[in-house]
Amino acid sequence: MILPGLIDAHVHLRAPGGEHKEDFRSGTRAALAGGFTTVLAMPNTRPPLVSVDAFRIAQKLANSQSLCDVFLYAGASADHIDELPRLANRAVALKIYMDDTYGPLKVRGLGTLERIFASWPENKLICLHAEEESVAVGVALAAVTRKNVHFCHISRREEIEMIAFAKSEGLPVTCEVTPHHLFLTYEDGQRLGPYGDMRPRLQTQDDVDALWEHINTTIDIISSDHAPHTREEKGPWPHFNEQTLWDNLEYEQYNITASTAFSYDRFWRPVAEDVKQSEPPEYTLHRSTPPGVPGLESTLPLMLTAAAQKRLTYERLVELLCANPRRIFNLPEQHDTWVEVDEKLSYTFPLHPLQTKCGWSPFEGMRLIGAVQSVTLRGRKVVKDGLVLEQPESDIN
Numbered sequence: 265m266i267l268p269g270l271i272d273a274h275v276h277l278r279a280p281g282g283e284h285k286e287d288f289r290s291g292t293r294a295a296l297a298g299g300f301t302t303v304l305a306m307p308n309t310r311p312p313l314v315s316v317d318a319f320r321i322a323q324k325l326a327n328s329q330s331l332c333d334v335f336l337y338a339g340a341s342a343d344h345i346d347e348l349p350r351l352a353n354r355a356v357a358l359k360i361y362m363d364d365t366y367g368p369l370k371v372r373g374l375g376t377l378e379r380i381f382a383s384w385p386e387n388k389l390i391c392l393h394a395e396e397e398s399v400a401v402g403v404a405l406a407a408v409t410r411k412n413v414h415f416c417h418i419s420r421r422e423e424i425e426m427i428a429f430a431k432s433e434g435l436p437v438t439c440e441v442t443p444h445h446l447f448l449t450y451e452d453g454q455r456l457g458p459y460g461d462m463r464p465r466l467q468t469q470d471d472v473d474a475l476w477e478h479i480n481t482t483i484d485i486i487s488s489d490h491a492p493h494t495r496e497e498k499g500p501w502p503h504f505n506e507q508t509l510w511d512n513l514e515y516e517q518y519n520i521t522a523s524t525a526f527s528y529d530r531f532w533r534p535v536a537e538d539v540k541q542s543e544p545p546e547y548t549l550h551r552s553t554p555p556g557v558p559g560l561e562s563t564l565p566l567m568l569t570a571a572a573q574k575r576l577t578y579e580r581l582v583e584l585l586c587a588n589p590r591r592i593f594n595l596p597e598q599h600d601t602w603v604e605v606d607e608k609l610s611y612t613f614p615l616h617p618l619q620t621k622c623g624w625s626p627f628e629g630m631r632l633i634g635a636v637q638s639v640t641l642r643g644r645k646v647v648k649d650g651l652v653l654e655q656p657e658s659d660i661n
């Protein structure tokens with residue numbers, strides 16, 4: 265099956281300042297291996313992309329190292345609001361962090377938020393890391409300012425339902441959801457330990473069900489939130505080198521809506537029970553490890569698996585991974601660009617060695633259906649037989 269070059273609207277490529285986790289070269293290599301020919305890179309770098317100077321440095325690195333198209337977000341910071349108009353000329357969109365996550369960027373206070381909104385031009389998107397009540401604040405800001413607001417990685421039932429309501433009221437809001445919030449629950453998070461810890465956290469089965477209920481309506485974009493951290497930073501993963509339980513399952517038995525029952529006991533129950541006796545697990549589990557999981561190489565295979573299971577159509581998959589992000593972020597077309605997938609191939613993930621520098625995936629060992637075979641970017645074959653080529657080959661049909 266031939267797909268267009270896909271767009272990942274939410275990745276962390278870590279440069280500058282976090283190159284031991286990822287850089288523009290390794291991150292775009294992972295993107296291509298995963299079927300993405302365009303990625304939008306987040307501003308929570310070191311330094312964060314809240315000033316024109318920092319943005320220029322990152323842009324230079326991106327231009328010289330990237331193997332696919334990369335667009336950079338600007339970050340909002342209370343101390344640099346004056347830079348926003350100039351950043352708006354360069355950045356693909358603005359990112360505001362309203363809740364705790366990895367990195368120094370967090371904006372508090374309605375007044376500050378209103379000033380940031382006022383300093384950002386109407387024709388470019390404002391993207392929010394907003395959880396729980398912050399989603400309501402974001403909806404209200406869209407209503408008051410009439411600026412386009414995009415909600416990143418929505419994970420909870422109440423959040424997606426509030427956004428559905430905002431849309432039905434005609435407010436200029438859009439949203440994205442990640443595969444990890446569609447395929448994993450809190451219980452998988454306990455099995456995976458720090459390797460299943462990210463912001464927003466993994467939620468309940470009811471939240472997962474709610475996201476799937478909105479897959480053909482409220483959800484505009486699937487993005488990976490590719491957020492690599494090294495194994496050193498994440499700490500030991502007891503079963504990392506063992507076969508995980510995913511691959512003991514026959515595909516037919518693998519029911520995503522009950523994905524966790526089989527996995528919990530074997531590895532994490534002893535730990536989790538310890539934890540339950542003291543404080544709520546979510547607060548105890550990963551206090552000292554950075555949140556975030558890689559996703560560039562698992563996103564398309566997971567969504568192809570969902571399509572093979574008829575949880576969405578292949579047409580909808582292309583809307584969520586290409587047409588909608590292109591429209592919402594106003595991205596240019598890429599000519600002579602396509603991705604060839606084998607949508608029937610059944611295998612244990614990952615099919616090929618991971619290209620992300622962090623070298624692990626929370627989906628390792630999972631039985632998936634559908635894999636990237638080749639990627640052609642502007643007439644040059646950059647992925648062949650699933651492997652990123654060192655020397656692209658001419659491939660004009």
Ligand code: NCD
Pocket residue numbers: 276308365366367393461462463464489491492555556557
């Ligand atoms: C992201 C990161 O590591 O940069 N972490 C995460 O858990 N998602 C930050 C973010 O997207 O909130």
Ligand code: ZN
Pocket residue numbers: 365393416417463464
């Ligand atoms: Zn976030």
Ligand code: ZN
Pocket residue numbers: 457458549550
């Ligand atoms: Zn843990």
Ligand code: ZN
Pocket residue numbers: 274275276306489490491
């Ligand atoms: Zn992110």
